[in-house]
Amino acid sequence: MTSHAEDLLRAALALPRSDRADVAAGLLASLDESDEADRQAVEDSWAREIELRARRVLSGESNGEDWGAVRDRLADR
Secondary structure, three states, X not given: OOXXXXXXXXXXXXXXXXXXXXXXXXXXXXXXXXXXXXXXXXXXXXXXXXHHHHHHHHHOOOOOOOHHHHHHHHHXX
């Protein structure tokens, strides 16, 4: 983190809670903004992945897992 960013962080942390929440929300929203090309690339990538997984299931190459079994395994961690 640059010294300028550290200064901004210190200043933001000195703000009242509601102002800090507003600043945090604004910063997080700025991270969610991406250009259309990025969004399209992500959508295209997911579409290819979904198609690949569907083909594997339909061909019998992949059987998948029962959601209940996965949930139980995760709960045991």
